[in-house]
Amino acid sequence: MDMDLSQYRDLFISEAVEQIDTINKALLELESKPEKSELIGEIFRSVHTLKGMSATMGYDPLTDITHELENLLDQLRIGALPISGRVIDLLFSAVDTIGGMVEEIARGETVALDWKKIEEVISEISGAVEEIAPDIADKLVSAEGKAGPPDARAVSEGRAGGEEIQLSEAEKRRYLSVPGTRVLRLTVVLDEDCVLKSVRVFMVFRKLAQLGEVIFSIPPVEELEDEKFEREFIVMFATQKMPEAVQRALLGIAEIADVKAEKVLEAGVTQGGEPPEGMTEADLGAVARESVRKSSTIRVNIDRLDRLMALVGEVIVNRARLEEIAAQSGIQELKDTLDQTARLTSELQDEVMKMRMVPVENVFNRFPRMVRDLAKKQGKQVRFLMEGKDIELDRTVLDEISDPLVHLLRNAIDHGVETPEEREAIGKPPVSTVRVSAFRDRNYVAIRVEDDGRGIKASEIFDRALAKGLISAEQREALADSDLLSVLCIPGFSTSEVADDVSGRGVGMDAVKNKVESLGGSVTIDTSPGLGTSATLRLPLTLAIIRALLVGVSDEVFAIPLRVVEEVKIAQPEDIRKVGGKETLISREKVLPLIRLDEVFDCRTKLNGSEPFQVVVIEYGDKRIAVEVHNLIGQREIVVAPLDIFLRNVEGFSGATILGSGRVALVIDPASLVVNL
Amino acid sequence: MAPKVLVVDDAFFMRMMLTEILTNDGFEVVGEATTGIEAVRKYEELRPDIVTMDIVMPDMDGIEAAKRIKQIDPQAKIIMCSAMGQQPLVIEALEAGAMDFIIKPFQPQKVIEAVRKALRAVG
Numbered sequence: 001m002d003m004d005l006s007q008y009r010d011l012f013i014s015e016a017v018e019q020i021d022t023i024n025k026a027l028l029e030l031e032s033k034p035e036k037s038e039l040i041g042e043i044f045r046s047v048h049t050l051k052g053m054s055a056t057m058g059y060d061p062l063t064d065i066t067h068e069l070e071n072l073l074d075q076l077r078i079g080a081l082p083i084s085g086r087v088i089d090l091l092f093s094a095v096d097t098i099g100g101m102v103e104e105i106a107r108g109e110t111v112a113l114d115w116k117k118i119e120e121v122i123s124e125i126s127g128a129v130e131e132i133a134p135d136i137a138d139k140l141v142s143a144e145g146k147a148g149p150p151d152a153r154a155v156s157e158g159r160a161g162g163e164e165i166q167l168s169e170a171e172k173r174r175y176l177s178v179p180g181t182r183v184l185r186l187t188v189v190l191d192e193d194c195v196l197k198s199v200r201v202f203m204v205f206r207k208l209a210q211l212g213e214v215i216f217s218i219p220p221v222e223e224l225e226d227e228k229f230e231r232e233f234i235v236m237f238a239t240q241k242m243p244e245a246v247q248r249a250l251l252g253i254a255e256i257a258d259v260k261a262e263k264v265l266e267a268g269v270t271q272g273g274e275p276p277e278g279m280t281e282a283d284l285g286a287v288a289r290e291s292v293r294k295s296s297t298i299r300v301n302i303d304r305l306d307r308l309m310a311l312v313g314e315v316i317v318n319r320a321r322l323e324e325i326a327a328q329s330g331i332q333e334l335k336d337t338l339d340q341t342a343r344l345t346s347e348l349q350d351e352v353m354k355m356r357m358v359p360v361e362n363v364f365n366r367f368p369r370m371v372r373d374l375a376k377k378q379g380k381q382v383r384f385l386m387e388g389k390d391i392e393l394d395r396t397v398l399d400e401i402s403d404p405l406v407h408l409l410r411n412a413i414d415h416g417v418e419t420p421e422e423r424e425a426i427g428k429p430p431v432s433t434v435r436v437s438a439f440r441d442r443n444y445v446a447i448r449v450e451d452d453g454r455g456i457k458a459s460e461i462f463d464r465a466l467a468k469g470l471i472s473a474e475q476r477e478a479l480a481d482s483d484l485l486s487v488l489c490i491p492g493f494s495t496s497e498v499a500d501d502v503s504g505r506g507v508g509m510d511a512v513k514n515k516v517e518s519l520g521g522s523v524t525i526d527t528s529p530g531l532g533t534s535a536t537l538r539l540p541l542t543l544a545i546i547r548a549l550l551v552g553v554s555d556e557v558f559a560i561p562l563r564v565v566e567e568v569k570i571a572q573p574e575d576i577r578k579v580g581g582k583e584t585l586i587s588r589e590k591v592l593p594l595i596r597l598d599e600v601f602d603c604r605t606k607l608n609g610s611e612p613f614q615v616v617v618i619e620y621g622d623k624r625i626a627v628e629v630h631n632l633i634g635q636r637e638i639v640v641a642p643l644d645i646f647l648r649n650v651e652g653f654s655g656a657t658i659l660g661s662g663r664v665a666l667v668i669d670p671a672s673l674v675v676n677l
Numbered sequence: 678m679a680p681k682v683l684v685v686d687d688a689f690f691m692r693m694m695l696t697e698i699l700t701n702d703g704f705e706v707v708g709e710a711t712t713g714i715e716a717v718r719k720y721e722e723l724r725p726d727i728v729t730m731d732i733v734m735p736d737m738d739g740i741e742a743a744k745r746i747k748q749i750d751p752q753a754k755i756i757m758c759s760a761m762g763q764q765p766l767v768i769e770a771l772e773a774g775a776m777d778f779i780i781k782p783f784q785p786q787k788v789i790e791a792v793r794k795a796l797r798a799v800g
Contacts (some may be wrong), residue, residue: 048733055782254791
């Protein structure tokens with residue numbers, strides 16, 4: 001039977017990642033509480049599980065490294081090896097290597113494994129074992145050697161090495177003195193691919209002990225225990241059983257390929273003797289009846305949830321269509337039924353949404369480890385706090401947000417936090433605080449990364465941007481402190497003078513901002529020189545179904561995500577001012593850039609310039625714009641479908657939706673409207 | 678009637694594998710357990726014909742669980758699931774009453790062989 005392992009790959013990866021998380025968490029705790037020995041047990045279990053899984057999938061490098069790691073942990077567990085800083089570092093780096101390997105597997109690069117690095121880690125682990133406890137190898141051997149069939153221990157020397165099998169006269173006399181006893185020469189052959197041969201030997205001897213008495217074996221039992229034989233061994237065996245019965249009994253053990261039983265000697269009369277199978281009555285009372293936490297979750301492939309979400313979306317679209325028909329038909333019964341259906345579909349939608357929600361903890365979990373490493377590397381002391389780990393976000397949003405958060409944390413530790421010396425010199429406590437917190441903010445989830453480091457001086461940033469030629473001297477003059485984020489987000493801007501492996505990986509604030517905005521979120525930054533910096537990401541709870549404002553422009557219908565709509569108002573033609581050749585609208589004493597959608601999207605204009613007109617004020621990031629529309633259709637819940645691959649590069653739209661009437665409306669991407677200002 | 682199997686392993690992945698191997702060969706996996714304690718409880722509840730038991734698990738390891746199951750039912754048939762390099766543990770488990778063992782990575786035919794042979798033998 002062949003098994004297709006590829007179908008298990010995703011499962012393997014997700015479970016492996018969980019195990020790695022567990023290990024990292026336990027390691028972090030172990031670092032601060034080395035006396036907590038149960039943590040070693042926990043780590044050992046996870047490593048062990050990983051090993052078994054990797055071996056099953058045939059990921060040999062992973063199997064090897066986890067195997068070595070297991071040996072090291074075993075030494076820690078039995079106390080042969082003290083838990084030192086060096087050992088912890090070694091464990092961390094081994095886990096990193098494992099994590100890296102799992103990531104590569106996840107990317108499908110099974111061949112690209114860095115063998116050299118793996119071998120380094122392995123040799124480092126085994127080196128550590130040897131160096132700190134040189135007698136460990138011996139111990140391991142003797143521990144495995146304890147696996148011995150007791151009956152066979154007394155086998156005399158001198159029968160080894162293929163020598164002709166002979167019983168001494170004394171032995172013959174002894175066995176033949178018992179009536180019915182036969183001496184059998186058993187040839188036992190193990191399966192070719194048998195692993196743990198010594199344990200099979202043990203099982204053979206154990207079975208034989210129930211059936212009679214082992215006289216000796218070739219090779220001697222010590223060598224069998226050490227697996228110093230190929231596939232075959234011979235046992236001289238005294239029994240009252242029939243040779244066939246012994247043969248059958250041994251063949252009943254797994255991985256025994258063949259057993260030959262030849263009668264060497266037989267005493268007079270046969271007596272049927274049953275082997276003593278002394279089983280005691282079960283002591284039911286002694287069994288622990290501890291209640292166990294019942295697992296009430298199942299794993300579902302994310303694709304299935306996506307599919308479910310899409311189906312619910314289609315139901316909602318159909319519902320809207322039915323509602324329109326019902327309204328036209330005037331049949332009350334139909335309307336009532338539809339009201340119920342509406343309630344049910346909303347509930348259904350809610351449930352599906354909830355299913356897709358995962359706690360931010362899933363992403364946060366990897367941060368403590370990262371912060372520790374970064375801080376250690378740079379000689380900084382950081383107290384790392386995480387808050388609101390149970391806040392939930394849509395799975396797709398959360399997946400996307402991980403890298404931006406990592407970047408913000410790196411920034412905080414790299415650029416924000418000072419060294420202990422610097423901090424003490426300015427009267428700050430030497431240990432800095434970095435905090436990641438998640439909280440609900442209306443229909444958004446906000447995630448904030450804060451530090452109490454040196455803060456950012458806007459003017460310095462501006463000067464640097466000028467020096468790098470990213471902005472012109474005039475632009476520099478016009479900048480105010482509030483423009484800090486925009487400048488930080490200019491592509492190519494990095495405050496790090498030297499590129500190291502921490503920052504300078506080519507991901508800048510611009511990447512963070514782009515990513516967050518593409519998810520329909522926004523970034524704000526707040527900094528006080530000398531006191532610290534905080535960056536806040538505001539993210540929509542979910543992406544797939546949004547509330548939108550439907551607007552008409554000429555004959556077209558567009559959807560504007562409601563979350564960016566600040567207000568809708570009637571504007572008068574006299575509120576329009578031309579500034580630098582561009583139209584602006586005076587609204588509440590503010591000057592807003594005015595965008596006419598019919599121009600942007602090139603649809604026919606039907607307004608003359610002299611009438612009042614409707615504008616939608618959009619707030620996006622730190623920008624506000626006024627968008628002229630021809631008519632307002634209303635608020636709807638829409639299911640956003642991504643644009644087809646051929647249309648994906650069309651600027652201005654983030655997706656499309658089907659309206660209740662069956663007509664398609666494009667969803668306006670506010671980012672693209674703002675970007676061209 | 679298909680022989681009933683209880684699969685015990687703390688890794689979901691491993692349970693899936695074993696279940697597939699066993700089911701493909703006509704066995705019925707009647708239950709799964711993720712810890713030793715759960716294994717003992719499920720054994721009492723389900724009374725399977727055979728148990729595949731991982732050794733290293735949280736809460737209660739497989740050897741202890743095997744011992745307790747043997748106390749409840751001396752006829753219980755338990756096959757240990759082990760990784761390479763666990764000879765002493767496997768022996769301990771066999772001494773505790775386990776009938777056989779299978780080694781990770783699991784080879785389907787070995788799993789089936791061990792389970793079949795154990796089912797035929799006297800517990």
